[in-house]
Amino acid sequence: MRKFFKWLGIVLGSLIGLIVFAALGLYLSASIRLNKTYSVQAETITIPSDSASIERGKQWVESGACKYCHGDDLAGTAFLEDPMLGKIPARNLTSGKGGVESEFTDADWVRAIRYGINPQGQSLIIMPSSYFYYFSDSDLGDIIAYLKSLPPVDKEWSDPEFTPFGKILVGVGVGNVIETENINYVAVHPPAPTEGVTAVYGEYLVEVSACRMCHGEDLAGDENPPNPAAPAVPGLAAGSEVASWSEAEFIQTIRTGVTPSGRPLTEFMPWTEFRNMTDNQLKAIWLYLNSLSAE
Numbered sequence: 001m002r003k004f005f006k007w008l009g010i011v012l013g014s015l016i017g018l019i020v021f022a023a024l025g026l027y028l029s030a031s032i033r034l035n036k037t038y039s040v041q042a043e044t045i046t047i048p049s050d051s052a053s054i055e056r057g058k059q060w061v062e063s064g065a066c067k068y069c070h071g072d073d074l075a076g077t078a079f080l081e082d083p084m085l086g087k088i089p090a091r092n093l094t095s096g097k098g099g100v101e102s103e104f105t106d107a108d109w110v111r112a113i114r115y116g117i118n119p120q121g122q123s124l125i126i127m128p129s130s131y132f133y134y135f136s137d138s139d140l141g142d143i144i145a146y147l148k149s150l151p152p153v154d155k156e157w158s159d160p161e162f163t164p165f166g167k168i169l170v171g172v173g174v175g176n177v178i179e180t181e182n183i184n185y186v187a188v189h190p191p192a193p194t195e196g197v198t199a200v201y202g203e204y205l206v207e208v209s210a211c212r213m214c215h216g217e218d219l220a221g222d223e224n225p226p227n228p229a230a231p232a233v234p235g236l237a238a239g240s241e242v243a244s245w246s247e248a249e250f251i252q253t254i255r256t257g258v259t260p261s262g263r264p265l266t267e268f269m270p271w272t273e274f275r276n277m278t279d280n281q282l283k284a285i286w287l288y289l290n291s292l293s294a295e
């Protein structure tokens with residue numbers, strides 16, 4: 001009997017040792033990946049300062065996902081604050097105290113939004129630059145012009161920080177939160193399609209609005225979204241409930257936050273931002289979603 005307990009002790013001890021060893025490995029690899037610096041030569045984009053460009057930039061920001069994470073005044077939100085995982089605030093984008101505008105050059109703005117890299121050369125966390133990557137030079141220029149014109153709001157946030165457990169999850173790859181790892185730096189930046197009510201332009205809008213971040217890369221939905229509080233995300237492509245709607249029902253859903261069957265959308269779907277899209281933009285998205293259903 002004593003022998004049995006001795007062996008049990010050795011087996012359990014080795015198992016615990018292995019688990020600790022694996023966790024340590026994941027922790028270390030996450031730390032190395034989080035601290036890695038990238039040197040990417042971002043395209044030089046001339047940031048306009050005329051009121052028409054600023055107005056266009058405002059329309060992009062108000063109808064896109066930025067405010068969903070950076071808050072209505074764009075001065076940032078706590079975004080992820082979890083005693084188990086860590087603190088990843090979405091930063092203050094204004095020129096107030098703690099805001100990036102007072103620290104950023106035009107090149108820093110482009111590198112952050114298009115390539116997910118901060119001025120120190122490190123990857124941004126959670127910020128979905130791999131989708132904003134698709135913004136054309138001219139649309140991105142308008143967006144930055146608008147952000148630079150925001151009224152200053154003083155709001156200071158701490159630097160992003162994971163707990164050791166959070167780092168182990170990053171090491172495992174949960175949520176793909178190290179944004180630089182989601183971007184293909186060697187690709188030639190794709191030209192943007194001409195604006196219009198076309199499926200091709202709709203695809204551009206789906207891309208830059210980060211619909212795929214939640215609805216899945218193939219828009220087939222996501223049963224287990226990275227945010228455990230969020231409901232399962234329905235698909236938007238062929239075979240989904242959405243594919244059975246009319247164009248008018250789709251537009252009505254995004255504008256009112258209530259589906260044709262009367263189900264209200266939750267706060268996990270940024271419809272209060274997307275409802276600011278123009279009719280033509282929503283029609284283009286609808287055409288693109290339908291082109292998927294036809295396949």
Ligand code: HEC
Nearest residue numbers: 065066069088089090091112118119124125126127128160
């Ligand atoms: C899903 C949430 C989310 C969305 C949507 C989002 N951001 Fe962010 N953003 C973040 C987080 C989180 C950070 C902080 C990242 C960090 O500190 O590593 C951030 C950081 C930034 C930064 C600062 C980068 C730096 O070097 O500190 C800029 C600029 C920025 N976002 C612009 C935008 C713009 C413009 C949009 C809309 C086109 C947008 N963000 C949409 C979450 C988001």
Ligand code: HEC
Nearest residue numbers: 209210211214231233234241242259265266268269270274
């Ligand atoms: C931050 C995550 C997120 C993003 C980004 C997002 N969605 Fe959603 N969406 C959801 C969630 C979650 C639901 C499930 C409904 C609910 O309970 O809110 C949903 C539901 C929907 C629905 C209703 C589907 C149904 O079957 O009832 C439509 C339509 C939709 N989204 C379209 C879009 C489009 C178009 C985009 C991009 C312009 C987009 N979504 C971007 C999270 C997101």
